[in-house]
Amino acid sequence: MTNSYKLIGIMSGTSMDGVDVAYTTFTQSADKTWTHTVLATKTYPYTENYIKALKDSIRFTAEQINMFDKHLGKYFGHMVEQFVDDFGIDKNEVDAIASHGHTVFHQPENGFTLQIGCGSTIASITGLKVINDFRTKDVINGGQGAPLAPIGDTLLFADKANSFLNIGGFANLCVNTHPVVAFDIGPGNLPLNEYCQEHFDTTYDENGQFARSGQLNERMFDILNDIEYYARPYPKSIGSEWLKENFSSLISSYGNESPRNVMHTMTRHIAYQIGRALNENTAKSVLITGGGAKNKFLIELIKEEFRGEVIIPDDNLIDYKEAIIFGLLGALYLAGEPNTIKTVTGAEKSVRGGVLHTP
Numbered sequence: 001m002t003n004s005y006k007l008i009g010i011m012s013g014t015s016m017d018g019v020d021v022a023y024t025t026f027t028q029s030a031d032k033t034w035t036h037t038v039l040a041t042k043t044y045p046y047t048e049n050y051i052k053a054l055k056d057s058i059r060f061t062a063e064q065i066n067m068f069d070k071h072l073g074k075y076f077g078h079m080v081e082q083f084v085d086d087f088g089i090d091k092n093e094v095d096a097i098a099s100h101g102h103t104v105f106h107q108p109e110n111g112f113t114l115q116i117g118c119g120s121t122i123a124s125i126t127g128l129k130v131i132n133d134f135r136t137k138d139v140i141n142g143g144q145g146a147p148l149a150p151i152g153d154t155l156l157f158a159d160k161a162n163s164f165l166n167i168g169g170f171a172n173l174c175v176n177t178h179p180v181v182a183f184d185i186g187p188g189n190l191p192l193n194e195y196c197q198e199h200f201d202t203t204y205d206e207n208g209q210f211a212r213s214g215q216l217n218e219r220m221f222d223i224l225n226d227i228e229y230y231a232r233p234y235p236k237s238i239g240s241e242w243l244k245e246n247f248s249s250l251i252s253s254y255g256n257e258s259p260r261n262v263m264h265t266m267t268r269h270i271a272y273q274i275g276r277a278l279n280e281n282t283a284k285s286v287l288i289t290g291g292g293a294k295n296k297f298l299i300e301l302i303k304e305e306f307r308g309e310v311i312i313p314d315d316n317l318i319d320y321k322e323a324i325i326f327g328l329l330g331a332l333y334l335a336g337e338p339n340t341i342k343t344v345t346g347a348e349k350s351v352r353g354g355v356l357h358t359p
Contacts, residue, residue, distance in 0.1 A: 275305020
């Protein structure tokens with residue numbers, strides 16, 4: 001007996017460049033293996049006002065956070081309506097929307113994580129079931145609530161590589177060993193993008209051109225590599241709060257350094273930590289997705305550091321793998337099965353994470 005589910009996965013990442021949407025069919029065969037077919041994908045860029053609000057949200061009052069949660073839910077809901085129109089999707093065939101939401105706070109050590117984008121609002125606007133808040137139950141059970149992508153890496157993409165690296169706002173790794181090893185390596189695009197916006201008046205470093213033209217500041221490189229987080233054992237994960245306190249503050253202390261040298265040093269540091277994580281965890285090959293996969297200079301540096309094979313897939317998988325995987329998390333929820341891996345998150349048990357909202 002096979003089970004089949006059609007889900008619209010929504011991913012809003014920490015890099016804040018837009019919302020990735022993927023409409024995917026997931027089929028579970030009698031032997032419990034999963035296959036998938038991507039039916040439609042599209043990215044909807046955030047407006048400048050939303051980008052500003054997302055950046056500021058970490059400093060919002062409780063009242064402001066609640067208001068913004070509803071506003072973002074409306075934004076997602078109308079975006080799904082547009083997506084359905086853009087691709088002529090029959091809503092009667094859609095089993096649910098699986099929404100990651102947008103992370104404002106991620107403090108598993110304090111027992112909570114917060115992703116906003118009200119699920120009930122999305123459900124009311126679209127008339128579809130919505131599953132969101134995938135991380136909280138894992139945190140309640142003593143886990144990091146992250147990373148969640150490894151269950152998708154192992155169930156959907158295990159034939160492509162034996163490890164998976166997503167370079168979004170942060171860089172996270174999954175190595176398909178027994179048990180699965182996965183954790184947030186460290187910063188990815190987020191500090192690079194923020195620095196570009198501040199010093200080069202552009203949203204990101206296209207192909208790593210600014211970084212390539214700079215030179216290494218060895219003292220800065222060493223200080224970044226000495227950040228305490230890198231020496232911590234996994235499971236471990238980080239969020240925007242960590243970045244501001246532990247990384248951005250160090251970068252800002254080099255205000256007199258050439259911006260191109262700072263970009264070069266940050267990029268080389270990110271590549272070094274990625275290579276170290278891959279090599280130490282016996283990765284043989286790595287499939288790289290997320291916006292960082294398009295940063296040619298960063299990829300060149302990773303190839304220098306990593307002893308195995310680097311695989312860059314087609315743009316559709318680069319851009320939409322996480323949206324596809326959150327669709328899978330929704331399918332697992334509907335199938336009544338766990339959608340986390342306890343050895344990855346550090347939880348007491350693997351859980352069926354998520355909250356279901358009906359129209």
